[in-house]
Amino acid sequence: MNRTPLAAAAAAVLALALSACSTGTSGPASGASDAGASSGTDTSAFPVTITHAYGDTVVSKPPTRVATLGWSDQDFALALGVAPVGAVKVTWGGNAKLSTPWYDAKLASLGAAEPTRYDDADGAPLEEIAKLAPDLILATNSGVTKEEYAKLSKIAPVVAYPGAAWGTPWQTSLEMVSKALGREKQAPAVLKATEDSIKAAATKYPQTRDKTFIFGAMSPTDSSKIDYYTPLDNRPRLLVDLGMKNAPVVESLTKGSTEFYQTISAEQASTLESDVFITYTESDADMAKFRKDPLLGQVPALKTGGYVAATNKTDSLGMSAPSPLSIPWAMEKFVPTVAAALDRAAPSHPNQ
Template sequence: MRRPMSTDFTQPSRRTLLRTGAGLGAAALSAVVLAACSTGTANGDAAGTPAVSGGTFPVTVKHAFGETVIQKQPQRVATVAWVNDDIAIALGVVPVGLPKIEWGGNDKGSSPWKDAALEKLGASFGSAKAPAQYSEADGINFTEVAKTSPDVILAAYSGLSREDYDKLSKIAPVIAYPELAWGTPWQEATALIGKAMGKETEAAGLVKSVESQIKDKAAAHSAIAGKSFIFGNLEPGKGDGVNVYTASDNRPRFLTATGMTLAPVVADKAKGSKEFFIPWSAEKANELVSDVFVTWVPDDKTTDAIKKDPLLGQIPAIKNDALVAFADKTVTLSLSASSPLSLPWALDNVLDQLAAAAQKAGK
């Protein structure tokens, strides 16, 4: 299990947000599965629009818990955790069930990029074809997932435990993460889900398209090219209030894709680590050397507090006024839960701030 990040003042860590609950016993879970099979989905049979027939089945998908065999193209797709539903929707498949966004979402438990994509598919929340939603505030909601009677459960980007995987597998075949919990690049998650749904060609095209968008839009902000960065979590007034994300996390991966470079101090410290973050003592904050420092905050007051903090204020990028602090939770979500839907949206909402900070770093 990974140690949760210190995030007392606002955002729970991804583990806290998607932490596993006590779950159901095997007998109780079997009863739920039988009930789901007899009653249909929690949202009727409106959702679950299948992909256009493609691919060759059966297919075998390898992952951290072994292999999952999909005998035929899934018609009813359910998802758990972040990102997976975005990928399915981006590939033109409306899930029968997906998690509500508990942090950074709108009043629909959704996001602007998900809403726009579902609208194009004629499955907006509140409509007859909308997916069922379930809360994951207390961990995976096995009962509600089972009620959707899925053919497959997508969790390519997740932090499933072995127990989670085994329980979900009693409901339907599960596509788990390939290696590291919360460490699957969005490109790899897209490829895995595309394979499971018989849409490998479409998935490859989607990845190429989004990568091209990132490259092209970043090129229009030339100030960021080659600039070093650190993406981290800063809590003013706390000696242990610093955590920095490693190259195993999708946030630094996004910045790297824009042409920026992960600061050597983080890259060197994280060598050999499989964690998506590393803790850093605030007493040594001045050693976090980079051109730009990126973080998220609950409000602008916290940004001011960071700048005035006697320790955090010594971070070189902050001293140079090259701090990017995202106060909009939806912006933070778009990078934390990087997906083929969220990243194009993020580009229009973060590049200007990154470029402004990079220009200050260049002075």
């Protein structure tokens, strides 16, 4: 994955980067890979045309060998019952298999084979993808460039992102992927199950309702700045889905912006008013350092205790790459840390 969460941006300064299976359509536990009505694919839907940032892609027939790029397309395909033959290595927050626990659990439930994993740190791995002989490449939430798109399109039809790179809402990815796979009939149930997990978390943690947040990153080796995600990023979007609100200061600073994150001088830390401030950290010691810093420590939520020091990369990845598989994980693992931060801050804000 070559768009590591912003913590890895802060961790760039921390020494981290900001940065031939035959699975196909899954059938019964035997691992059947043929696509068709029996496996849930609507063959009558084809050909389908999908519009994205680089034009229109026509998928002429039901795909049976799907390769994915970006952070989450493999999850969308799998959630719809299609196991990719190839997917990007999950190097930030991933497990020993360079995968995620939510992907592995779903794959096991389908009885499907593991995908070939490739590294996209230096861009789309064209040769490795070509070796898999895919008949569809999904990249709805990726950073595929126009040049890469042109080259990938010579291998197989490519469904790229509809707007900004890395900025596709998970609901839009689900819509695009289900159409490309001929699985639009399954999409509503997947959508509902995902939304239900968000509603359940909102009900379990009512203290999050209407609270303001800033999702950012600080660096223990560079206290001169604070990075933060804009409302166009999927992390803030997911918290908004939960019922929270972007802090007014973030709304103001990012008005008209097309970027997924921005930076503010640490000298302006006191202006970052919010009920909760979330930052990626490598350890709890980092947060202690931030709170003691004469500039960073002026972030209001760091004073009230309304902060989340996100040290668990896997749980954080559930927020960074929201999908029908990762969102329930994030609701169970990450949201409680936000609720706990709000609970800590509550005594300092009796009117909340």
